Amino acid sequence: MTWSRSTTTNKHNAKASYWCLNCAREMQKVGKKRPVCSEAGHKVFYFRSKKERDHWHELRIEQMAGIIRNLEVGPVYPIVVDGHKCGNMLLDFSYFRGDKLVVEDVKPARGADMNGARGQLFRLHCKLMLAIYGIHVEVV
Ligand SMILES: [Zn+2]
Numbered sequence: 001m002t003w004s005r006s007t008t009t010n011k012h013n014a015k016a017s018y019w020c021l022n023c024a025r026e027m028q029k030v031g032k033k034r035p036v037c038s039e040a041g042h043k044v045f046y047f048r049s050k051k052e053r054d055h056w057h058e059l060r061i062e063q064m065a066g067i068i069r070n071l072e073v074g075p076v077y078p079i080v081v082d083g084h085k086c087g088n089m090l091l092d093f094s095y096f097r098g099d100k101l102v103v104e105d106v107k108p109a110r111g112a113d114m115n116g117a118r119g120q121l122f123r124l125h126c127k128l129m130l131a132i133y134g135i136h137v138e139v140v
Contacts, residue, residue: 015050021073024060045073052092052106055140059093068102071095075103077135079128089125091137103129106140 018027020037027035027044037044047053062068075094079086093104105122107114114122126137 015053016046016048017050017053018044018046019053019056020044024057043073049106049108051108051140055104055106056093059095063095068095068097077129077133079125079132081128081132086128089129092140101135102138103135104138104140 018029018035019025020027020039020042021044022039022042023037025037027037029035034046035044036042047056056073059068059071063071072094073092075091077089077091079089091103092106093102095102129135129137
């Protein structure tokens with residue numbers, strides 16, 4: 001069970017974009033290939049929505065101002081129960097605010113896709129994150 005980053009289902013993908021996380025620059029897709037930055041070692045990330053991208057910009061500014069640190073985009077948490085690997089929880093952001101680890105997932109306004117099966121799965125994963133890691137996933 002993987003909380004998949006489905007690219008097929010929702011209307012919010014209309015504003016999806018690729019960004020170099022190091023240069024903070026939007027990358028244009030050429031043909032069907034995932035864009036790469038000309039600088040070696042730079043990480044290009046696919047933001048699924050404008051809201052997700054805008055939130056990243058805010059967090060970057062907070063990090064540059066020294067308000068938060070260790071900002072990670074797209075952190076992955078393995079879900080392991082009694083030695084059984086059950087899947088991965090893919091989240092949007094993690095960072096430290098003071099000593100506190102903050103883990104966030106960006107959802108569309110008004111929680112449009114929080115009803116139904118996807119929302120149920122997301123809530124289950126959040127409970128597992130709490131049970132396994134003691135991390136409360138904050139919905140942005
Ligand atoms: Zn770059």
